[in-house]
Amino acid sequence: MAxxxxxxxxxxxxxxxxxxxxxxxxxxxxxCRTSIPTSAGSEADVEQLPKEQHARSVLRESFLRCLLSxxxxxxxxxxxxxxxxxxTFGASDIDVxxxxxxxxxxxIGVQKExxxxxxxxxxxxFDA
Amino acid sequence: xxxxxxPLTCSGHTRPVVDLAFSGITPYxxxxxxxxKDGKPMLRQGDTGDWIGTFxxxxxxxxxxxxxxxxxxxxxxxxxxxxxxxxxxxxxxxLTLAHKHIVKTVTFTQxxxxxxxxxxxxxxxxxxxxxxxxxxxxxxxxTSAIKKALWCNNDKQILSAADDKTIRLWDRSxxxxxxxxxxxxxxxxxxxxxDGEILVITYGKTIAFYNALSLDLIKTVEAPAxxxxxxxxxxxxxxxxxxxxxKLYKFDYSTxxxxxxxxxxxxxxHCVRFSPDGELYASGSEDxxxxxxxxxxxxxYGLWKCVLPEDLGAENSEQMYTLAPEIKA
Numbered sequence: 001m002a003x004x005x006x007x008x009x010x011x012x013x014x015x016x017x018x019x020x021x022x023x024x025x026x027x028x029x030x031x032c033r034t035s036i037p038t039s040a041g042s043e044a045d046v047e048q049l050p051k052e053q054h055a056r057s058v059l060r061e062s063f064l065r066c067l068l069s070x071x072x073x074x075x076x077x078x079x080x081x082x083x084x085x086x087x088t089f090g091a092s093d094i095d096v097x098x099x100x101x102x103x104x105x106x107x108i109g110v111q112k113e114x115x116x117x118x119x120x121x122x123x124x125x126f127d128a
Numbered sequence: 129x130x131x132x133x134x135p136l137t138c139s140g141h142t143r144p145v146v147d148l149a150f151s152g153i154t155p156y157x158x159x160x161x162x163x164x165k166d167g168k169p170m171l172r173q174g175d176t177g178d179w180i181g182t183f184x185x186x187x188x189x190x191x192x193x194x195x196x197x198x199x200x201x202x203x204x205x206x207x208x209x210x211x212x213x214x215x216x217x218x219x220x221x222x223l224t225l226a227h228k229h230i231v232k233t234v235t236f237t238q239x240x241x242x243x244x245x246x247x248x249x250x251x252x253x254x255x256x257x258x259x260x261x262x263x264x265x266x267x268x269x270x271t272s273a274i275k276k277a278l279w280c281n282n283d284k285q286i287l288s289a290a291d292d293k294t295i296r297l298w299d300r301s302x303x304x305x306x307x308x309x310x311x312x313x314x315x316x317x318x319x320x321x322x323d324g325e326i327l328v329i330t331y332g333k334t335i336a337f338y339n340a341l342s343l344d345l346i347k348t349v350e351a352p353a354x355x356x357x358x359x360x361x362x363x364x365x366x367x368x369x370x371x372x373x374x375k376l377y378k379f380d381y382s383t384x385x386x387x388x389x390x391x392x393x394x395x396x397x398h399c400v401r402f403s404p405d406g407e408l409y410a411s412g413s414e415d416x417x418x419x420x421x422x423x424x425x426x427x428x429y430g431l432w433k434c435v436l437p438e439d440l441g442a443e444n445s446e447q448m449y450t451l452a453p454e455i456k457a
Contacts (some may be wrong), residue, residue, distance in 0.1 A: 002132040005426050006435045011177030014140040014170065020181025021219035023170075027156040031200060031217045060273050078186065 075126040131426035138177040139416040145412030151199035163193035175430040181219040196240040205231035236281040246274035277409040289315045317357040330355045362406040370397025
């Protein structure tokens with residue numbers, strides 16, 4: 001009877017929490033063009049690096065503070081297919097793939113708790 | 129001792145896999161993209177099937193997917209009436225090309241500068257990717273939905289297969305129809321092999337091989353069941369085919385002899401393609417999986433490991449295992 005061919009392991013499946021394209025993979029590091037010059041090549045301007053790092057951290061901090069300030073506020077989401085829905089913002093996940101909201105007003109009723117898929121959102125607005 | 133084929137199953141899709149394509153061989157290996165009705169095409173490492181990333185953005189079933197030769201760009205065709213171009217390294221969407229109906233097929237030219245799309249609006253469209261805002265060139269002629277469109281003859285000509293039971297050869301510069309092949313039934317798939325200018329067509333239970341330049345018939349081979357897709361090995365010694373009976377068939381190209389058949393899928397096979405080095409072939413099925421099959425069963429390649437009888441029982445064999453045999457052939 002024929003012996004089945006052995007395998008080292010099974011192919012790796014998708015990561016449920018991310019869309020993949022690992023930025024630490026050799027291919028990504030070698031091929032991904034970046035808009036931030038000091039990330040791009042080895043000819044990094046030594047003076048540029050701290051400036052860019054500062055800019056990056058300022059931007060990141062203001063983004064995170066923005067998310068903090070939206071918490072528990074009434075928010076209006078503008079989504080594809082001309083969808084405009086109102087909800088109370090809860091939280092975002094780490095990759096900004098999903099937003100947790102409460103009291104989502106939909107044409108078929110109010111959803112007490114819901115997850116909004118970020119890729120479906122065009123924009124959202126709130127009163128600070 | 130005879131070895132039994134162990135297919136490697138790539139899971140992740142939640143609906144039927146309808147199209148797949150390999151890239152060329154790059155310094156990082158070669159890659160595989162799969163189109164799925166769940167709207168989320170995936171990129172995988174070609175020799176292992178390991179998932180690399182999912183292209184998120186389409187809002188409908190993805191009917192066609194392709195990679196450029198160096199796997200830096202991907203393109204997809206979907207039921208949401210768009211074709212999209214993606215950065216295949218970062219996974220980011222680069223371009224959305226709006227169409228007037230479901231888009232079924234996309235393909236890059238060899239220099240990745242132009243994209244050919246086609247679908248249910250019966251038109252072939254050529255987009256200049258360096259000038260995507262410009263209106264595409266449109267070629268009309270087919271009288272029903274186009275299923276597949278390919279560049280051939282060094283990107284100077286286009287081949288298209290449609291539900292109007294024809295395959296047409298078009299000249300890119302004149303945008304005129306050069307030749308038409310008419311069949312009694314709809315063609316289920318088309319593959320173009322640049323080296324040797326061979327066109328592989330499937331319809332009914334037939335796998336037919338044509339000269340891609342003249343559209344002269346080279347040969348036809350009959351399979352035991354209706355075939356949805358076939359692929360010719362780069363060295364043109366074998367071809368593989370899969371279809372409605374869920375099995376993969378391997379044939380000798382010169383003698384037309386059926387060499388092997390493999391069970392494994394739990395649904396009809398929609399697409400099958402050889403890898404660019406010919407060492408494996410991948411199949412996509414209604415069952416939502418992709419499977420990788422060895423061309424030379426038992427050879428050490430990718431995740432497959434050749435284990436000689438004297439190695440079994442040795443220390444290093446603890447790292448390996450044989451998969452539980454699936455439904456007995």
